[in-house]
Amino acid sequence: MTSTNSSPPATPLQALLAEIRECRCCATYLPQTPRPVLRAKATARLLIVGQAPGIRVHTTGIPWNDPSGDRLRRWLQMDRSQFYDDSQIAIIPIGLCYPGKGKSGDLPPRSECAPQWHPLLQACLPNIQLTLLIGQYAQRYYLGTQAKPTLTATVQTWHHYLPSFLPLPHPSPRNQLWLKHNPWFEIEVLPILRQQVTRVLAT
Numbered sequence: 066m067t068s069t070n071s072s073p074p075a076t077p078l079q080a081l082l083a084e085i086r087e088c089r090c091c092a093t094y095l096p097q098t099p100r101p102v103l104r105a106k107a108t109a110r111l112l113i114v115g116q117a118p119g120i121r122v123h124t125t126g127i128p129w130n131d132p133s134g135d136r137l138r139r140w141l142q143m144d145r146s147q148f149y150d151d152s153q154i155a156i157i158p159i160g161l162c163y164p165g166k167g168k169s170g171d172l173p174p175r176s177e178c179a180p181q182w183h184p185l186l187q188a189c190l191p192n193i194q195l196t197l198l199i200g201q202y203a204q205r206y207y208l209g210t211q212a213k214p215t216l217t218a219t220v221q222t223w224h225h226y227l228p229s230f231l232p233l234p235h236p237s238p239r240n241q242l243w244l245k246h247n248p249w250f251e252i253e254v255l256p257i258l259r260q261q262v263t264r265v266l267a268t
Contacts, residue, residue, distance in 0.1 A: 078107050078189035085161065085182055091175045096165040101178075102128050105155035107189060110265050112196040113137075114203040116235060117160030117174035128156040136236035137199070142259055153266055155193065157186055159202045170239055179206050194265045195228065197258075200235040208232070217247060223254055231261060 075083070085101050092099050102118045113129075121131040129137055129148070138148050148154065160174020161182065183206070187193075198204045201216045207230060213219040219232045226232060234240055234250065244250065 076107065078105065078186075081185055081189055085186075088161070088182075090181065091162070091177045094175065095162055097123060097163055099162045100126060101161035102126055103155075103157045103161055103186075104128060104149070104151040105157060105186065105190060106151045108152045108192055109155035109190060110153060110192050110194050110268065111262060112155045112157065112190065112193045113199065114196055114207065115156075115158045115199045116202050117158050117171065118163045119171055120163055120166075123163035128158070133235065133237045136238075140233075140236060140255055140258060141262055155186075155190055157183065159183075159206055170237075174202055194268070195261055196230050197262075198226075198230055198232045200233075204232045217243075220247075220250065220254065223257065227261065231258060233258065 082103070082105065085103065088101055089099050100118075100123055102122055115129070118128065119131055119133070122128055122134075127149075128134070134148075138145065141148070158174065159179045161178045162175065164172040164175055166172065196207065198207050201219075204212045204216065204219050208219070208226065211226070212232075213222060216232075216234060220234055223232055233254070234243055234247075
């Protein structure tokens with residue numbers, strides 16, 4: 066007798082994520098074997114778009130699993146269990162794989178990833194209400210000509226981009242000097258960030 070306990074067919078998003086995780090389009094340019102790192106479910110209402118995985122994230126396969134992620138979670142006032150609840154929060158960087166080390170930190174995200182995969186992912190995430198754009202690469206890709214000439218100017222004019230987007234600086238420890246020189250960010254923007262995220266996740 067044939068068993069009827071077959072697995073349900075993959076959803077379009079599940080199939081797309083499986084395809085992305087097999088992507089090797091820029092393998093020859095990467096210092097490590099490609100390991101695209103992202104998380105998403107179709108029910109997610111918040112999208113976090115960062116830069117690219119660092120070496121620790123590449124090694125563990127867990128996005129924001131590093132000091133930058135610790136600070137981001139403090140900004141959001143979230144613990145790890147809520148942050149990694151992909152039924153609520155999708156995490157998709159501009160560059161999906163670790164790009165390697167440069168002279169002053171990690172190299173920029175590879176340019177192939179976002180145009181190839183982000184439109185397809187967006188089509189499978191119909192419930193996203195707010196996208197956090199973390200760092201200049203995310204802001205340039207998603208805001209296009211609406212982004213200001215500098216990250217500081219873009220973040221300062223955060224109200225221009227709501228309710229769809231909220232631009233943020235990168236929470237990397239390397240940005241400690243920026244945070245010191247721009248105290249208005251923690252005073253003015255962090256309360257808005259928490260308010261907006263709470264609103265989106267409560268709906």
